[in-house]
Amino acid sequence: xxxxxxxxxxxxxxxxxxxxxxxxxxxxxxxxxxxxxxxxxxxxxxxxxxxxxxxxxxxxxxxxxxxxxxxxxxxxxxxxxxxxxxxxxxxxxxxxxxxxxxxxxxxxxxxxxxxxxxxxxxxxxxxxxxxxxxxxxxxxxxxxxxxxxxxxxxxxxxxxxxxxxxxxxxxxxxxxxxxxxxxxxxx
Numbered sequence: 162x163x164x165x166x167x168x169x170x171x172x173x174x175x176x177x178x179x180x181x182x183x184x185x186x187x188x189x190x191x192x193x194x195x196x197x198x199x200x201x202x203x204x205x206x207x208x209x210x211x212x213x214x215x216x217x218x219x220x221x222x223x224x225x226x227x228x229x230x231x232x233x234x235x236x237x238x239x240x241x242x243x244x245x246x247x248x249x250x251x252x253x254x255x256x257x258x259x260x261x262x263x264x265x266x267x268x269x270x271x272x273x274x275x276x277x278x279x280x281x282x283x284x285x286x287x288x289x290x291x292x293x294x295x296x297x298x299x300x301x302x303x304x305x306x307x308x309x310x311x312x313x314x315x316x317x318x319x320x321x322x323x324x325x326x327x328x329x330x331x332x333x334x335x336x337x338x339x340x341x342x343x344x345x346x347x348x
Contacts, residue, residue, distance in 0.1 A: 164301065169243020173250055177290055180254035184283045189261055191283045198284065205274070205323050211281040214288045220315040221327035222289040225253055226296020227308050246297055253293045257286040265334075272337035274325055274345035 165173075185191065192198055193212035202213040210216055229252065233245030259265055261280040269275040281289070300308045319326040324345045333341060 164242030165246055166241075166243055169241070169246060172243065172247050173294065176247060176250040176254060177287060180250075180257060180290060181283050181287050183254075183258055184261060184286055187258070187261060189280060189283050189286070193282055193284070205325070206277075208277075208279075210275075211278070211285050213282075213285060215292070216285070217319055217323045217325070218330075219289065219292045220319050221330065222253070222292035223296035223299070224312045224315055224327050225249075226293040226298070227300045227312050229253070229293065230297045230300035231305070231308070242301065246294070249293065249297050250290060253290050257281070257289060261286065268334060272342065273330065273333045274342065 190212075193209050195209055195212070197209075199209070199213040200215060202209045202216045204210065205217060211218065226249065229249035230245070233240070233242075233249065237245055237248075266278060266280045269278045299311075303311070316326045316328055320329070324347075329341060329345070332338065
């Protein structure tokens with residue numbers, strides 16, 4: 162990617178490896194406890210959701226990359242792109258660590274459609290971070306309006322398909338709406 166030096170990519174890899182090490186240190190399973198590794202798992206209410214390489218929530222992580230790229234160009238326009246990417250990986254990785262803490266796991270179980278959620282595998286968290294990197298890189302190569310249109314398309318597609326998306330996920334985590342939870346449960 163133009164704008165990210167070899168050193169920048171090495172720092173990115175180091176940050177992703179650090180994330181994996183932290184999650185392993187937290188006791189997160191490295192792969193799905195079911196013992197299999199799949200490229201895609203499309204059943205939300207399943208013991209393999211958030212355990213495999215990709216799932217319906219991978220779209221949200223691509224959108225994270227879109228958002229982080231846009232914010233970095235707005236807030237840090239003079240900084241090299243590799244610094245913005247390193248910052249984006251740090252933020253995404255911090256979210257993955259927080260998301261896999263008992264406070265957030267319990268919150269998801271309590272107020273979202275993630276009944277029985279037990280957190281992510283290390284494989285899924287690392288993959289989520291790589292999907293964010295994919296979104297960041299894609300946004301750096303697209304016109305802003307294409308990025309926005311694609312983010313809206315992802316949101317509408319996952320809303321239609323699984324009755325959930327990044328917007329609803331954040332809303333339900335921060336300020337749950339019982340009617341939305343009931344609607345999502347009807348899927």
